Amino acid sequence: MNLITLLKQTTSASLDSLYQVKIQPELVLVNATKPEFEGDYTIVLFAFVKQLGKNPEVVGNELGNAMQKALPTIITEFNIVKGFLNFTISNDYWFEFIKNLSPNELMPAVEHKRKIMVEYSSPNTNKPLHLGHLRNNFLGWSIAEILKLQGHEVVKTCIVNDRGIHICKSMIAWQLFANGATPESTSKKGDHFVGDYYVKYNDAYKAEVAELVAGGMMQEMAEKEAPILKGAQEMLLKWEQGDAATLDLWKKMNSWVYEGFEVTYKKIGSDFFKTYYESNTYLLGKELVEEGLTKKVFYQKEDSSVWIDLTPDGLDEKIVRRKDGTSVYMTQDIGLAQLKQKEFNTDASIYVVGDEQNYHFKVLKLICQKLEQPAADGIYHLSYGMVELPTGKMKSREGTVVDADDLVDEMINISKEKTEALGKVSDFTNEQLIALYNTIGLGALKFFLLRVDPKKKMIFNPEESIDFHGFTGPFIQYTHARIKSILRKTGTTVTLTTNELLPLEKQLAIELSTFPAMVNEAAENLDPSKIAIYAFNLAKLFNTFYAEHSISNAESEIKKQLRIQLGILTAATLQKAMGALGIAVPEQM
RNA sequence: GGUUCGGUAGCUCAGCUGGAUAGAGCGUCAUCCUUCUAAGAUGAGGGCCAUUGGUUCGAAUCCAAUCCGAAUCACCA
Numbered sequence: 001m002n003l004i005t006l007l008k009q010t011t012s013a014s015l016d017s018l019y020q021v022k023i024q025p026e027l028v029l030v031n032a033t034k035p036e037f038e039g040d041y042t043i044v045l046f047a048f049v050k051q052l053g054k055n056p057e058v059v060g061n062e063l064g065n066a067m068q069k070a071l072p073t074i075i076t077e078f079n080i081v082k083g084f085l086n087f088t089i090s091n092d093y094w095f096e097f098i099k100n101l102s103p104n105e106l107m108p109a110v111e112h113k114r115k116i117m118v119e120y121s122s123p124n125t126n127k128p129l130h131l132g133h134l135r136n137n138f139l140g141w142s143i144a145e146i147l148k149l150q151g152h153e154v155v156k157t158c159i160v161n162d163r164g165i166h167i168c169k170s171m172i173a174w175q176l177f178a179n180g181a182t183p184e185s186t187s188k189k190g191d192h193f194v195g196d197y198y199v200k201y202n203d204a205y206k207a208e209v210a211e212l213v214a215g216g217m218m219q220e221m222a223e224k225e226a227p228i229l230k231g232a233q234e235m236l237l238k239w240e241q242g243d244a245a246t247l248d249l250w251k252k253m254n255s256w257v258y259e260g261f262e263v264t265y266k267k268i269g270s271d272f273f274k275t276y277y278e279s280n281t282y283l284l285g286k287e288l289v290e291e292g293l294t295k296k297v298f299y300q301k302e303d304s305s306v307w308i309d310l311t312p313d314g315l316d317e318k319i320v321r322r323k324d325g326t327s328v329y330m331t332q333d334i335g336l337a338q339l340k341q342k343e344f345n346t347d348a349s350i351y352v353v354g355d356e357q358n359y360h361f362k363v364l365k366l367i368c369q370k371l372e373q374p375a376a377d378g379i380y381h382l383s384y385g386m387v388e389l390p391t392g393k394m395k396s397r398e399g400t401v402v403d404a405d406d407l408v409d410e411m412i413n414i415s416k417e418k419t420e421a422l423g424k425v426s427d428f429t430n431e432q433l434i435a436l437y438n439t440i441g442l443g444a445l446k447f448f449l450l451r452v453d454p455k456k457k458m459i460f461n462p463e464e465s466i467d468f469h470g471f472t473g474p475f476i477q478y479t480h481a482r483i484k485s486i487l488r489k490t491g492t493t494v495t496l497t498t499n500e501l502l503p504l505e506k507q508l509a510i511e512l513s514t515f516p517a518m519v520n521e522a523a524e525n526l527d528p529s530k531i532a533i534y535a536f537n538l539a540k541l542f543n544t545f546y547a548e549h550s551i552s553n554a555e556s557e558i559k560k561q562l563r564i565q566l567g568i569l570t571a572a573t574l575q576k577a578m579g580a581l582g583i584a585v586p587e588q589m
Numbered sequence: 590g591g592u593u594c595g596g597u598a599g600c601u602c603a604g605c606u607g608g609a610u611a612g613a614g615c616g617u618c619a620u621c622c623u624u625c626u627a628a629g630a631u632g633a634g635g636g637c638c639a640u641u642g643g644u645u646c647g648a649a650u651c652c653a654a655u656c657c658g659a660a661u662c663a664c665c666a
Contacts, residue, residue, distance in 0.1 A: 470614040
C-alpha cells in the first residue's frame with residue numbers, strides 16, 4: 001500500500017481508538033515535511049484539535065505515540081511543532097522499497113479496467129496543421145498513453161472535417177488561380193499546396209469586397225455578394241447534390257491534403273485506430289431527432305425546425321434540426337457519439353477539442369444524457385486553451401500561423417546544431433544521429449506544449465526559440481542518458497544489502513514512490529502537465545544527487561550497489577513518465 | 590448583457606480539496622569540469638499572489654463585490 005494512504009488510515013484508526021472520534025482517512029492531511037523541519041511526513045493537527053477540544057501539543061503526543069505503536073517498523077520518531085506532527089520514516093522502510101521496486105513494474109494496474117476512446121487532432125482538409133493542432137495532437141496522444149499506463153484499453157480516433165464551405169473556398173480558388181497546378185508540378189507538400197489556395201481565396205474575397213464597396217455598395221452587403229463567395233456557396237450546394245465534377249475536384253484536393261498530413265503525423269508520431277470523415281457522418285443523428293421528439297426531449301416549432309430547451313439546466317435553447325430537415329453540427333455529433341458507441345462499446349469517451357467549444361460539449365453531453373444514450377455519462381471534454389502569438393490569435397486565412405511542419409523541422413535542426421556543438425556522440429552512425437535529432441527536437445517541442453495546464457491558453461513567441469535547458473524535454477532526456485552512461489560502466493546486476501540511507505538517497509526513494517500517484521492524478525484531471533512537472537523534479541533531484549555522490553566511486557561496495565539500483569529505478573521512471581508524454585528518451589546524447 | 594475560464598517574480602509557468610518563511614525554469618550576477626556525460630550542479634538577487642471586504646486559530650487557495658483579459662451565448666463546423 002502507498003505510504004501516505006497507510007498514514008491516513010492509521011491516523012484515522014488511532015484517533016478513533018484514542019478519542020472515539022470518527023474521521024475519514026481521506027480527510028487527514030498528510031504532507032511532505034518541509035525541509036527546515038525534522039521528519040519526512042507531516043500530519044496537520046488543527047483539523048481535529050478543535051473537534052477534540054484539546055491543545056495540539058497533547059493531541060500530537062498521544063497520536064504520535066499511538067501511530068508509532070501501530071507502525072513500529074515504519075515510524076521511528078515524531079516531533080510536534082505548533083500544530084504539525086512530523087514523522088520520521090525508518091530507513092528500513094525506504095530500503096525495502098528501493099529493493100523491491102522493479103523497473104518493469106513501476107505502475108500497478110487499475111482495479112477496474114475500462115475501454116476509453118480518445119478523439120483528437122480533428123484537422124480540416126483545407127489547410128496544413130499548425131501549432132494549435134500540435135498542442136491538440138500531443139495532448140491526445142499523451143492522455144492515451146497515460147490511460148494505457150494505468151492499465152486501461154484505449155481506442156484513438158480522429159474525425160476529419162473534410163467537407164463544408166471552407167473546403168469549397170480552397171477548391172474554388174484552385175479552379176480560378178491554379179491553372180492546373182498540382183503539388184507534384186510545384187513540388188509542394190499537398191496540405192501546404194491546398195492551404196495556399198485557402199489564403200488566395202481570402203485575398204481575392206477581400207479584394208472583391210473592397211471593389212464592391214468602392215462601387216457604392218454597403219460593406220455588409222458586399223461581404224455577402226462577393227462573387228467568389230457566391231461561387232463557393234454554389235459549389236457546396238453542388239457537392240451536396242452529388243455533382244460528379246465537384247466531387248472529383250473535392251476528392252483530388254483532399255487526397256493531396258491527406259498525403260501531406262500523413263507525412264506530418266508520421267514525423268510527430270501520431271496515429272489513430274479509426275478515422276471518421278465528416279463527409280460520411282454529417283447526416284447522422286436523424287433517427288435520434290425522431291427519437292428525441294417521441295421521448296419529448298425535443299420539440300418542434302411552427303416552422304418545423306426541432307429544438308431542445310435547456311433553460312432549466314441554465315443553458316439556452318438549441319436547434320437540432322433545421323426547418324429544411326438537415327442536421328446541424330450538434331446533431332451530427334450526437335449521431336457520431338452513438339455510432340462510436342455502437343462500434344466500440346466504450347466506457348468513456350474523451351474529446352480533445354479547444355476551449356472555444358466548451359459550450360458545445362456541455363450541451364452535447366446533456367442532450368446525450370437526456371436521450372439516455374448508453375455512454376452519455378462517460379463523455380469528457382479535454383478542453384485546452386488556444387496557442388496564441390504575442391501579436392494575438394493565429395489565423396490560417398491570413399497566413400499568420402506557426403506552421404507545424406516548419407516548427408518541427410526547426411526544432412530538429414536546433415537539436416542537431418546543439419548536439420554537434422557538444423560533440424558527445426561521435427560514435428553514432430548517420431541513421432542514429434538523425435534519430436537522435438528527432439528525439440531531442442520533438443522532445444523539446446512536445447514537452448514545451450505539455451508542461452503547462454492544458455486548459456490555460458498559452459503564448460508562443462516565434463522570435464524566442466524553445467529552450468533546451470531547465471524545465472524542458474532535453475533536460476530530462478539528458479538526465480536519462482547520463483544515468484544510462486553510468487550504468488553502461490557499472491553494469492546493472494545488483495545485490496542489495498541493508499543500508500543506511502543518506503538524505504539525498506532517501507529523497508530519491510520518496511520521489512520515486514510517488515510516481516503512480518502522479519500518473520493517477522494526471523489521468524483523473526486529464527492533465528499531462530502533472531507528469532511533466534514530476535519528471536522534471538525527479539530529474540533535477542537526481543542531478544543534485546549525482547553532483548553530490550559518486551555511483552561508480554561510491555564510499556563502499558554496499559553504497560555502490562544501492563546507488564546503481566537508484567540509477568536503474570530513476571532511469572526507468574523517467575522513461576515511463578516521458579513515454580506518458582509521448583516523448584522518447586535516448587540512451588546517449 | 591448572461592454563462593464559463595483566467596490575472597502569482599522582468600518573462601514563461603507551478604502551487605488553488607485552506608496549513609509552517611509563496612516555488613521552478615528562463616534571463617541577470619557569482620562560483621564548480623586532472624574524478625561516473627557541464628544539455629549539469631551550487632549560491633545571490635528578484636513578489637502589496639489584480640483590488641477591496643468577509644469567513645477562519647490560519648487565506649495565493651474558500652465566499653462576495655469591483656477592475657482587467659479571453660472564450661462562448663449561430664438554422665458555421
